[in-house]
Amino acid sequence: MTDAPNPLAALEEIAFLLERERASRYRSKAFRAAAAAITGLSDEELRDAASLRRRKGIGDSTFAVIQEALAGRVPDYLAQLRAAAGEETPTAGAGLRAMLRGDLHCHSDWSDGLTPIDSMVEAGRALGHEYLALTDHSPRLRVANGLSPDRLRTQLGIVAGINAAGPGGFTLLTGIEVDILENGDLDQEPDLLEELDVVVASAHSKLRMERAPMTRRLVAAASSPHVDVLGHVTGRLVQGERGTRPPSTFDARAVFEACAAHGVAVEINSRPERQDPPDDLLAMAVRLGCLFSIDSDAHAPGQLSLLDYGAARASRLGVPPERIVTTWPLGRLRAWTARERNAGGSEGF
Known part of the structure; x- marks a missing residue:
């Protein structure tokens, strides 16, 4: 500039x-x-x-x-x-930040984002992204104007048009941030989830469930054949205008073991008000062999640059870059999201 x-x-x-x-x-x-x-x-x-x-x-x-x-x-x-x-911009993690090729979690004004899809695409290109996944919310999250199946299908056509008309070197991936329901089911039609490039699964309600049912809920999501990324796993808030919120209580080892077994990436949410997972859980996920996705969870173009914060945390805690899927080129990323889910694991990617 x-x-x-x-x-x-x-x-x-x-x-x-x-x-x-x-x-x-x-x-x-x-x-x-x-x-x-x-x-x-x-x-x-x-x-x-x-x-x-x-x-x-x-x-x-x-x-x-x-x-x-x-x-x-x-x-x-x-x-x-x-x-x-x-x-405010963290200087730690600059090397890892430079390795990031994209972002698998962002929102547009189709749900609770502030700007049209085109504005998010322009910002992603300006940041040098190779790819960006558009992951607006799912139907049950009415406060966020979650997408019905029909609205999501319409959005898929718009994404296809953007990719067809845009210059090379950047791909807008189809996706969703699907709500994890109380019983562990996903808040969208399974056949439609199958069509998407990227599925981020997150819990947005009943975050104070008892430890055992919350564990079953998250393990079910991590074991789903449709899920690629487990989003802001504890749901905590540590700062910001929304106030603070304690993390959900669950058996983190069981959840991360399910992620590792099924090749699901644990999201390193870059929003400073989330810093999710907390340091101790992130270190545990590293020890258990999980994959990771450093994501912005952006709701506006300027928030795509929050990846700086996620990269700084991941670098500080020793997350291996080769296990961060957002360092991968698009071809390798697509091979991972198209993996045979029932086989489990993440070898070969």
């Missing part, structure tokens, strides 16, 4: 940085709306301050950013956000 961006680039970078720091969604959406409002405008139109100020989507803060950028300097607000991002 240049030091003095043009107005459109400045607005988009501010939105990206606000998303990365998980600021209020209204703030980041305001800057994305302003960027959309000036897209395609000529320099003359941008410099018509009176007309610009009346344009829908332009508020006081975004107008100020545009004027500062037109003057050829870095807008003050952007400078502040750049400085904050530089201070």
Whole structure:
């Protein structure tokens, strides 16, 4: 990014940085709306301050950013956000971060994400991803506008169109973050799950179940012939505007042994408010021979860059890079997701 961006680039970078720091969604959406409002405008139109100020989507803060950028300097607000991002970005794990080829967990505005699919794709490409899995929520999670089977089928067609029209070197993978129901079943039609490139299975409700039933629930998901990644396994929250939440209680050894036996990757969730699995459980999963997937769980384009945090944790805890599926090239990743599930194990990938 240049030091003095043009107005459109400045607005988009501010939105990206606000998303990365998980600021209020209204703030980041305001800057994305302003960027959309000036897209395609000529320099003359941008410099018509009176007309610009009346344009829908332009508020006081975004107008100020545009004027500062037109003057050829870095807008003050952007400078502040750049400085904050530089201070917060972990430097540990940079080598592992450079090895990551993609991300198997992100959301669009088809469920509870903030932006259209195209915006997530553009951000993934800009970060140098080889692939990105679109994993919107499943039907039972109504608060997140989970996808019915019909909506998911429609989305599959849109993903196919994006891949057909886009430049080479990047693939948008079909996927879902399917809810693990209380009895361990998955919240989507099995035949439809079979069609997807990537299935992330996560528990989002009844997180305070007793230890034994929660263990059975997670083991059932890890043993499913449809699951590729076990998402944010404990469900804990350690910081952030949603407050904190203790981890679910379960027999971690039994769950991770099931993951290892069936070649299911344990997600290293990169969101700072999750840091899931906790360090002790992540170390256990390493000892038990599990595969891993470092994922952003992004709900906006700027959050795709949260992989920095997951890579830092994985590096610190000695997770072998060769067992992190998101370091694999697309061909090897596809071979893994197409594995014979009943045979179990992850050898050969």
